[in-house]
Every structure is written in C-alpha cells, then in structure tokens.
Amino acid sequence: MNVFVITGASDGIGAEVARQLAAKHGAQAGLVLSGRSQDKLDAVAAQCTQHQAQVLAIAMDVGVEAQCRDLVARAMERFGRIDALVNNAGVSAQALFEEVRAEDLGWYESLMRTNFWGALWCTHAALPHLKASGGRIVAVNSLAGLVGVPGRTAYSASKFAMDGFFETLGAELKGSGVSVTSAYPGVVATGIRLRGYNARGEAAGKSGLKEEGAMSVEECARLILSGMERRERRVVMTAKGKLGRWMKLLAPSLVESMALAALKQEVRPH
Numbered sequence: 001m002n003v004f005v006i007t008g009a010s011d012g013i014g015a016e017v018a019r020q021l022a023a024k025h026g027a028q029a030g031l032v033l034s035g036r037s038q039d040k041l042d043a044v045a046a047q048c049t050q051h052q053a054q055v056l057a058i059a060m061d062v063g064v065e066a067q068c069r070d071l072v073a074r075a076m077e078r079f080g081r082i083d084a085l086v087n088n089a090g091v092s093a094q095a096l097f098e099e100v101r102a103e104d105l106g107w108y109e110s111l112m113r114t115n116f117w118g119a120l121w122c123t124h125a126a127l128p129h130l131k132a133s134g135g136r137i138v139a140v141n142s143l144a145g146l147v148g149v150p151g152r153t154a155y156s157a158s159k160f161a162m163d164g165f166f167e168t169l170g171a172e173l174k175g176s177g178v179s180v181t182s183a184y185p186g187v188v189a190t191g192i193r194l195r196g197y198n199a200r201g202e203a204a205g206k207s208g209l210k211e212e213g214a215m216s217v218e219e220c221a222r223l224i225l226s227g228m229e230r231r232e233r234r235v236v237m238t239a240k241g242k243l244g245r246w247m248k249l250l251a252p253s254l255v256e257s258m259a260l261a262a263l264k265q266e267v268r269p270h
C-alpha cells in the first residue's frame with residue numbers, strides 16, 4: 001500500500017492530486033484527504049473510492065498546530081505508514097501593502113499560518129514516518145515564491161518562506177532516503193484568487209491576475225506528481241517561470257516588469 005497525506009484536498013489542485021493518485025494506484029492507494037470543508041472532502045473521497053482507493057477524509061485547519069499533528073496521527077492509526085506528504089493547502093491575497101489598514105494587518109498572520117506554518121507543522125509531525133518509509137515530501141509553492149509579485153506581499157512572503165524552509169530541509173535530508181520536492185505553478189484555473197484576501201481581509205470575490213491561458217488543474221497535478229515520483233528538487237512550471245528564475249539574477253527589473261504584466265490593470269500600483 002502507498003499512503004499519501006494531502007492537505008488542501010477538498011478543492012482545486014489538491015483534489016486533483018488525490019483523484020490522479022487514486023486513478024494510478026487504485027486499491028493500493030491509501031489517501032488521507034484534509035481541508036476545512038467536510039462536505040467537499042467527502043465529495044472528493046467519493047471520486048477516489050470509485051478507483052477502489054482507501055480514503056480517510058479529515059476536516060481540519062492547517063493553521064492550528066494541534067490539528068496538523070492530529071492529521072498525521074490519524075493517518076498512522078488508519079494506515080500504519082506514510083509514503084508521501086503533499087503540503088498543498090494555501091490561501092491567496094491581492095492587496096497593495098500601503099492600502100492595508102493597521103487594524104486589518106492580522107490577515108497577513110493568518111495567511112502565513114496557513115501557507116507556511118501549516119506546511120511546517122505537518123512536515124514536522126510526518127517526518128519520522130517518512131524516514132521510516134523512505135518517503136517523499138512535496139511543497140506546493142508558486143512562481144510568486146520565486147519572484148515578488150506586486151499586490152502579493154503577504155502571499156509572496158509566505159511562499160518565499162516555504163521556499164527557504166523546504167530547500168534547507170531538502171539539504172538536511174540528503175542521503176536520508178526522504179526527498180523534498182518544491183513545485184512552483186504559475187496561474188492555474190482554480191477559485192483560489194476569488195477566495196483569497198483583499199486589503200480588508202475579506203474574500204476578494206474576483207481575481208487580480210489575468211486568467212486567460214491559465215494551466216488546467218489536471219496538468220498542474222500531473223506535473224507535481226511526476227516531480228514527486230522522480231524525487232525532483234524543483235518543478236518550475238511554465239516557460240516564463242523557468243526564464244524568470246534565471247533572468248532575476250541578470251536583469252531583475254525585467255522580471256519585475258514580467259510580474260507586473262501578469263496583473264490586471266486595475267490592481268497595479270500607481
């Protein structure tokens with residue numbers, strides 16, 4: 001049996017990762033799906049059980065350490081092993097920093113707990129079990145974790161933090177049998193930007209990015225899983241993402257212009 005723990009599996013990329021793992025491994029897949037919405041998790045679980053996968057759906061908040069530890073404990077209780085942890089849960093935000101009022105800054109902290117601390121807590125709890133299985137850790141990052149995107153100080157900060165953490169962890173775990181794969185999607189066709197915070201910390205309800213040409217969740221999940229299987233360190237998606245990473249060293253202002261061009265006109269800084 002191959003046991004996969006996936007955070008943020010109730011929707012978007014995480015749900016598709018779960019479906020593709022179920023389709024590939026069938027009855028040999030043990031899937032631990034987590035997210036806050038039990039209803040949505042149950043719907044994804046039903047899709048996975050159609051492939052005979054064994055599924056445990058756990059409603060939890062990755063922004064709470066005890067719930068991250070409980071997720072891993074329940075996965076072990078049910079399946080007795082963990083082969084991969086996919087740290088995918090995340091929230092987005094679109095707000096120019098100077099437009100955020102002091103009394104609203106708390107959502108920066110909430111976003112950091114979800115995107116960074118949640119991944120750290122789940123990884124810390126799962127690591128002994130992953131060492132026992134020679135397993136895999138996946139961090140679903142973002143191109144915004146490699147290049148600062150205007151209007152995304154909170155999101156980019158959380159993803160840069162993830163990048164530093166998982167790059168270092170990968171170096172620490174070299175030779176341990178446990179691999180660490182960071183994946184950097186560009187714009188993927190999910191509702192994340194509608195659900196993300198606006199300057200007031202409310203759900204934005206609209207996207208600040210140009211959505212045309214967005215990658216499908218199917219392709220994104222496929223790239224994440226092939227990187228995980230091959231134990232690649234980095235899966236940088238899109239040609240612009242690959243180019244931007246190197247251009248940043250040579251011509252940073254050009255990369256800033258590329259990042260700005262991804263934004264809709266109305267959310268650009270004046």
Ligand SMILES: NC(=O)c1ccc[n+]([C@@H]2O[C@H](COP(=O)([O-])OP(=O)(O)OC[C@H]3O[C@@H](n4cnc5c(N)ncnc54)[C@H](OP(=O)(O)O)[C@@H]3O)[C@@H](O)[C@H]2O)c1
Nearest residue numbers: 008010011012013035036037061062089090142188190192
């Ligand atoms: N879509 C893109 O364009 C894109 C680009 C680059 C990187 N990414 C990254 O890819 C990952 C998945 O994004 P997505 O586009 O699939 O987003 P999504 O469709 O909004 O799904 C996000 C998932 O995370 C879960 N989640 C959010 N907050 C949570 C919390 N506090 N505790 C537990 N689960 C939580 C959500 O479930 P509940 O609401 O049920 O809790 C949902 O299952 C994120 O890390 C995101 O930053 C996305």
